[in-house]
Amino acid sequence: QVQLVQSGAEVKKPGASVKVSCKASGYTFTSYGISWVRQAPGQGLEWMGWISAYNGNTNYAQKLQGRVTMTTDTSTNTAYVELRSLRSDDTAVFYCARGNKYNSAWYDYWGQGTLVTVSS
Amino acid sequence: EIVLTQSPGTLPLSPGERAILSCRASQSISSYLAWYQQKPGQAPRLLFYGASSRATGIPDRFSGSGSGTDFTLTISRLEPEDFAVYYCQQYGSSPTFGQGTKVGFK
Numbered sequence: 769q770v771q772l773v774q775s776g777a778e779v780k781k782p783g784a785s786v787k788v789s790c791k792a793s794g795y796t797f798t799s800y801g802i803s804w805v806r807q808a809p810g811q812g813l814e815w816m817g818w819i820s821a822y823n824g825n826t827n828y829a830q831k832l833q834g835r836v837t838m839t840t841d842t843s844t845n846t847a848y849v850e851l852r853s854l855r856s857d858d859t860a861v862f863y864c865a866r867g868n869k870y871n872s873a874w875y876d877y878w879g880q881g882t883l884v885t886v887s888s
Numbered sequence: 889e890i891v892l893t894q895s896p897g898t899l900p901l902s903p904g905e906r907a908i909l910s911c912r913a914s915q916s917i918s919s920y921l922a923w924y925q926q927k928p929g930q931a932p933r934l935l936f937y938g939a940s941s942r943a944t945g946i947p948d949r950f951s952g953s954g955s956g957t958d959f960t961l962t963i964s965r966l967e968p969e970d971f972a973v974y975y976c977q978q979y980g981s982s983p984t985f986g987q988g989t990k991v992g993f994k
Contacts, residue, residue, distance in 0.1 A: 803983070805932075813924075813932065813975055813985040827982065830889070863931055872983045874922035876943060878931035 770794040772864050772879035779885045780854050787850040788882045790864030797821050797845040801867045803875060804838060804849045806860040815872075816862075819847060822869035854886045890914055890978050892986035900994040907963040909989045911976035916956045920980035923952055923961050926988075927972045935961070935974075966991070 775789040790802060804816040817828035819838040828836050837850045847864055862882045865875035891914040901907055911921065919939040924932035934943040936952035939959055949964045963970055971993060976986040 805985075812988045813926075813977070815977075815983040815985065818983075829982065865931075871979070873979045874934060874937040874977065875924075875932075876934050876937075878933075881931055 770866065770877045772866065772877055774862075774864060774879040774882045777883040777885070779887065782855055782886055782888055784854050784886075785850060785852040786854060786884050787848055788862050788864075788884065790847045790849075790879050792821075792845045792847070792866070795866075797840075798842055799869055801869045801872070802838075802840065802847040803865050803867045803872055805863045805865055805875075807863070807881075808857070808860045811860075814860075816849065818867060818872040820869050821847065827872060851884075854884075856886050858884065859886045860884060890917060890981055890984055892976050892978055892984055894974075894976060894986035894989045896989060897987070898990045898992060900992050901966055902994045903966050903968055905966050907961075907966055907970070907991055909961040909963075909974055909991075911954075911959040911961070911986050913957045913959075913978055917978045917980035919955045920978055921952075921954070921959050922977045922979065924975045924977065925970075925972045926975065932975065963991075 771793045773791045801820040803818040819826045821840045839848045864879040866877040893912045895910045921939045922937045923935040926932040940952045951962045973988045973990045
């Protein structure tokens with residue numbers, strides 16, 4: 769069965785960076801893409817960006833351009849998101865989700881979420 | 889950026905009643921719309937894509953409709969497990985989500 773298993777919770781200080789992983793299993797990793805979506809406490813869903821595991825193409829949300837990098841490791845079927853220059857309003861649950869390999873589209877499987885807390 | 893506006897923000901209903909949720913896009917997105925259900929402490933669950941294509945395992949009491957700028961998610965008869973927050977998402981351009989509609993107990 770398809771599974772996306774994310775790394776554990778992180779606590780970071782303002783200005784630091786965080787890197788969250790998402791290990792995929794149960795499907796051919798390079799036939800799909802991975803999107804990252806975050807959710808601040810008590811708030812709605814915010815799309816962060818997408819990476820194709822097929823060819824490495826990326827598309828990032830404009831508001832995160834310059835602070836976010838998404839990568840994949842096809843040898844371990846793992847996707848990563850790195851967010852730099854963290855601020856308190858980056859505190860959120862980060863989700864990875866499986867999408868289309870050519871563009872972002874919709875998401876049929878989701879990881880369990882990783883809480884990233886930014887606090888001094 | 890395409891803005892999605894969901895209404896109402898909160899929908900108080902009882903089991904067995906019909907729920908009608910709206911999602912309006914700031915510009916035409918054809919049928920590039922998905923719906924998700926989210927329960928507290930859980931990841932979202934895909935309900936529909938392409939505005940009306942039901943995802944695997946979704947009961948047929950759920951239906952999706954619409955195209956262009958106006959979309960609707962209907963739950964014909966609410967079951968206790970359907971009380972949750974519902975989000976629409978467009979993928980016609982750089983994806984965005986609506987702010988959500990909470991279906992709560994009356």
